Amino acid sequence: MANGSLTELMRVLQFGDSTLPVGAFAFSNALESALQTGVVSDVASLENFVLAATRQAAALDGVALLHAHRAALSGDFAGVIRADTTLLQRRVGEEQRLMTTRMGKKLAELGIRLSDExxxxxxxxxxxxxxSPGCFAIAHALMFAGRGLPEQDAFAVHQYGVASMMLGAALRLMKIDHYDTQTLLYRINATVDDAYARARTVALDEMAGFAPVFDVLVAHHVKAHVRMFMN
Structure with a gap:
């Protein structure tokens, strides 16, 4: 942010705020099932699970976000639609699709209320x-591109949102306190530079994520008898 304005910094803080009204509180990103099945049982396994989720998000949502941001800056609306559609095609599971499209539409509705840029x-x-399906990552891309904010900021805020959503859910699902979640968030956030470096050169048609345990947990949640979250 050394070369950016204070307004730019404030926009990044606002769009990365965990209280942004897009419905993130209703989703755990498979963490609920991970706890029910024993995949996550303590702070160490929680960190590994959230880190795996952020890596998958960078390889899928992050790549689509970067392509949509670049398309938006060049006025290529068809490119935005293509990034959105391609991303949803790679999202496995009914609830994963529900999460990304519901939050994406909410962020789009907020975006046009803030301005029509x-x-x-x-x-x-x-x-x-x-x-267009309306994936959350694409909403982030358009929110930032429309305000002239760089793709790195959009990528970082999206990655931060994935981790903070899951750690917020952890506070309601397991014995863990805010000191633990903030410590984990601090460490997980330190991986974003490497994640961006990998994602920035990936072609849209080549983006892919491989997380079979995560996908099984997403499917498990659909049939779970006890559910606090929508996924």
Whole structure:
């Protein structure tokens, strides 16, 4: 942020705020099932699970976000739709699709209330018309591109959101305190530079994630008898 304005910094802080009203509180990103099945049982296994989730997010959502951001900056609306559609095609599980599209639409609705800059309004219309799925990462891309904020900031905020959502869920699901979750978040956030370096050169058609345990847990949650979260 050395060369950015204070307003730019404030925008990044606002869009990365865990209280942003996009419905993240309703989702655990498979953490609930991970606890029910014993995949996560303590602070150490929680850190490994959240770190794996952020790596998968960088390899999928992060790549699509970067392509959508670049398309938005060049006015390529078709490119934005292509990134959105390609990302949803790679998201496994009904609840994963529900999470990303519900939060994406909420962020798009917030974006046009803040201002009518960029392609957010056109994208929201495409979502409502069934012409674009509305993935959360794409909403981040358009929110940042429309305000002239760099792709690195959009990528970092999205990655931060994945980790903070899951750690917020952990506070309600297991014996852990805010000191533990903030310590984990601090360590996990330190991986974002490497994640961005890997994602920034990946072609849209080549983005992929391999996390079979994670996908099984997503499927497990659909049939779970006790559920606090929507996924």
């Amino acid at each position: 960029g392609l957010m309004g056109s994208w929201l219309a495409a979502i409502r018309a069934g012409k």
